[in-house]
Amino acid sequence: MNPIPRRKLITTGLTLAAGASGLAAAATLARRYGLVPPDGSGLYGPGETLTYAAQRLLTRHALAREFSPAQISKPPFANPVRPLGDTFQRLQQAGFTDWRLQVGGMVAHPGSFSLAEIKSFPLSRQVTHLACEEGWSYIAEWTGVRLSHILHLSGALPQARYVVYRSIQSDWWESLDMEDALHPQTLVAHGMNGADMPVPFGGPLRLRVPRQLGYKSVKYITSLLVTDSLKGFGKGLGSASPEDGYAWYAGI
Numbered sequence: 001m002n003p004i005p006r007r008k009l010i011t012t013g014l015t016l017a018a019g020a021s022g023l024a025a026a027a028t029l030a031r032r033y034g035l036v037p038p039d040g041s042g043l044y045g046p047g048e049t050l051t052y053a054a055q056r057l058l059t060r061h062a063l064a065r066e067f068s069p070a071q072i073s074k075p076p077f078a079n080p081v082r083p084l085g086d087t088f089q090r091l092q093q094a095g096f097t098d099w100r101l102q103v104g105g106m107v108a109h110p111g112s113f114s115l116a117e118i119k120s121f122p123l124s125r126q127v128t129h130l131a132c133e134e135g136w137s138y139i140a141e142w143t144g145v146r147l148s149h150i151l152h153l154s155g156a157l158p159q160a161r162y163v164v165y166r167s168i169q170s171d172w173w174e175s176l177d178m179e180d181a182l183h184p185q186t187l188v189a190h191g192m193n194g195a196d197m198p199v200p201f202g203g204p205l206r207l208r209v210p211r212q213l214g215y216k217s218v219k220y221i222t223s224l225l226v227t228d229s230l231k232g233f234g235k236g237l238g239s240a241s242p243e244d245g246y247a248w249y250a251g252i
């Protein structure tokens with residue numbers, strides 16, 4: 001079956017339902033096609049569902065815009081980062097040689113990678129825009145390995161639906177559906193503007209998700225967990241963001 005007409009059909013259905021009988025009807029339709037985000041219930045649930053479902057149907061495989069090196073912002077803006085704590089400082093003093101990225105959950109080969117291993121993996125680069133929901137943004141060059149490469153190496157199982165990622169800052173955690181996790185521009189980034197990732201920007205290791213708002217690009221990542229359900233994580237809304245009133249899906 002050719003998926004495109006079907007996708008058009010469903011999207012048209014969603015739009016018509018939203019127009020004719022409100023968001024709740026559109027959400028019911030989205031549910032039927034398995035296009036409900038983890039924060040798709042509750043007060044803002046129908047709106048979140050419509051956004052997510054429409055994006056997934058319309059912008060599949062779309063790439064975030066890439067810029068030329070001449071467009072890189074100087075100096076790039078960095079959000080102020082809270083003090084990172086003793087464990088981080090110890091790792092930093094040792095040049096991050098002991099920094100590891102754990103990979104677990106629904107993978108054939110759970111384990112961990114050192115920073116050096118991650119740096120030895122095939123390098124991707126992109127000049128993209130990072131936008132904070134609070135209004136500031138900048139363009140930078142990011143280098144790193146595709147998240148998809150790490151997921152393939154680890155043998156992510158076919159039942160996988162989401163990847164949860166955590167930071168050494170334990171209150172920052174996020175997740176992506178497999179479409180964004182396997183997206184070619186989604187990187188485990190260790191470099192920025194031609195140098196190692198600076199600490200204020202998330203060094204030594206940061207997830208970079210250029211198709212979503214800045215808060216999905218979590219800094220200081222320490223683990224990836226592959227799962228088929230987000231129910232067991234935090235309040236079950238998919239990440240820390242919806243617990244603070246932000247959307248789980250922050251597509252731009």
Ligand SMILES: Nc1nc2c(c(=O)[nH]1)N[C@H]1C(S)=C(S)[C@@H](COP(=O)(O)O)O[C@H]1N2
Binds near residue numbers: 130
């Ligand atoms: N670990 C961690 N990751 C984080 C944050 C943070 O405070 N801690 N802030 C997030 C938010 S809200 C944004 S907008 C971006 C900001 O990235 P920047 O400092 O490169 O501008 O990082 C995101 N990742």
Ligand SMILES: [Mo]
Binds near residue numbers: 132
């Ligand atoms: Mo942000």
